[in-house]
Amino acid sequence: GAGVSQSPSNKVTEKGKDVELRCDPISGHTALYWYRQSLGQGLEFLIYFQGNSAPDKSGLPSDRFSAERTGGSVSTLTIQRTQQEDSAVYLCASSLALVSSYEQYFGPGTRLTVT
Template structure:
């Protein structure tokens, strides 16, 4: 079946602009995650959605970052007033839900470059 998809695959933006990244999880997966991978670093957790529960936003690095999810489907990660340190690959993952949260399936990522 179809895996996790993300769009765009690449995004170049000027410092100070807003960007919106999209994630389509695997159908039937109730849990959705956003991670960030900066150059030479491991993946860094940003936010978690589980069903209709309030999301865990504890990993978001600043209030310029926000994310929304429509039901158990599409999610968007928005970065306002982008800064150069926001340059990274943003990865979305989904999983079956509470019982299988530790086996996450990742999308190909969106490479964000802030100039």
């Protein structure tokens, strides 16, 4: 079956512009997660969704970052007024349920470059 897909695969934007990153989870997966990975670094957890709800937004780096999920499926991560330090690979993952005993399936990521 289809895995997690993300779009675009690459995004180059100018500093100060807004960007939207999209994630399509595996069908039937109720939990969805966003991470980011800076060059040569480990993964940084950003936010999770259980259904359409994101109860804990404390992992978002700043108030320029927001995320939503609709219909218990597609999620969008929005970064407003992008800064150069936002450059990273943004990874989305989904799992059957919101427990770590279920493996998380990751998408290929969106490479964001802010110039």
